[in-house]
Amino acid sequence: MPLVSILNELKRAQRERYAVPCFDTFDLFSTEGMFLAAAQKAAPTIIAIYDSALNRPNARAMAAYIRTRAKEAAQPISLMLDHGSSFEQCMKAIHYGFTDVMYDGSRLPLEENIATTKAIVRVAHAMGIGVEAELGHVGSGSEYRSYGAQRKGFTDPAAVEHFVQETGVDLLAVAIGTAHGLYDGDPQIDLELLRNIRRRVDIPLVLHGGTGCSEKQFRDVIEAGISKINVATDLFVTTGKRLVEIAKTAEAPRYFDLTSKAIESFTERCGYYLDLFGASGRV
Numbered sequence: 714m715p716l717v718s719i720l721n722e723l724k725r726a727q728r729e730r731y732a733v734p735c736f737d738t739f740d741l742f743s744t745e746g747m748f749l750a751a752a753q754k755a756a757p758t759i760i761a762i763y764d765s766a767l768n769r770p771n772a773r774a775m776a777a778y779i780r781t782r783a784k785e786a787a788q789p790i791s792l793m794l795d796h797g798s799s800f801e802q803c804m805k806a807i808h809y810g811f812t813d814v815m816y817d818g819s820r821l822p823l824e825e826n827i828a829t830t831k832a833i834v835r836v837a838h839a840m841g842i843g844v845e846a847e848l849g850h851v852g853s854g855s856e857y858r859s860y861g862a863q864r865k866g867f868t869d870p871a872a873v874e875h876f877v878q879e880t881g882v883d884l885l886a887v888a889i890g891t892a893h894g895l896y897d898g899d900p901q902i903d904l905e906l907l908r909n910i911r912r913r914v915d916i917p918l919v920l921h922g923g924t925g926c927s928e929k930q931f932r933d934v935i936e937a938g939i940s941k942i943n944v945a946t947d948l949f950v951t952t953g954k955r956l957v958e959i960a961k962t963a964e965a966p967r968y969f970d971l972t973s974k975a976i977e978s979f980t981e982r983c984g985y986y987l988d989l990f991g992a993s994g995r996v
């Protein structure tokens with residue numbers, strides 16, 4: 714099996730109340746850890762490349778590598794563009810063979826977000842590619858005290874049905890109290906708002922900013938209707954710390970010891986999230 718659009722897996726996750734993680738990758742070590750974790754846990758998995766990384770000289774080759782590796786996998790694996798910044802970037806990802814794209818127009822006025830999302834959906838659907846959009850804005854964890862904790866950018870539930878109907882989008886990322894990166898403070902998630910949004914539309918809902926949430930928060934959001942959870946920072950911060958520790962304590966740390974430890978660490982962290990979100994054993 715396979716390289717697939719993750720839509721069917723997410724619909725199943727929505728029905729059966731678990732979540733599929735979306736891991737952002739930046740290099741071959743993190744990518745390898747993601748594939749090994751998906752195989753060990755027999756779990757569907759989304760591997761994502763950030764919009765900015767799509768401009769790197771190795772972007773097309775990275776996409777080809779992930780596609781090849783996914784085609785050989787026994788689990789459904791999606792290659793997704795994360796936070797696509799424009800129509801053009803989403804088209805580039807489609808051209809590079811991504812199976813799903815996220816367009817992030819969350820900073821734009823509502824009607825502009827709708828117009829661009831709709832245009833991307835039209836092309837993507839003609840090619841069998843799933844589209845995620847963001848309504849409300851998930852900010853940065855470093856500004857959490859002055860932003861998310863003040864409920865700034867939260868998804869307006871009254872706009873949800875209009876947005877989903879107008880755009881035809883497949884997945885909706887919601888702003889309910891999480892933020893990207895390390896938090897200044899603790900995340901406070903509004904589960905009532907999430908339940909309210911869940912009642913209004915039937916498509917899978919997405920939580921961004923997984924790093925820093927507690928296990929209970931993850932269980933609660935899944936129970937309240939989240940089916941896809943994005944995690945990035947924790948994978949790299951945890952692995953970075955582990956490598957520094959090895960470099961400090963080993964007598965003569967060798968390059969290959971460090972790279973194999975990096976893969977091991979990504980495998981362990983991704984496996985932890987696959988278990989925690991209930992995706993393990995779903996293949």
Ligand code: 13P
Nearest residue numbers: 894921922924943945946
């Ligand atoms: P974190 O880096 O906070 O885990 O967020 C990841 C994310 O939401 C990527 O889209």
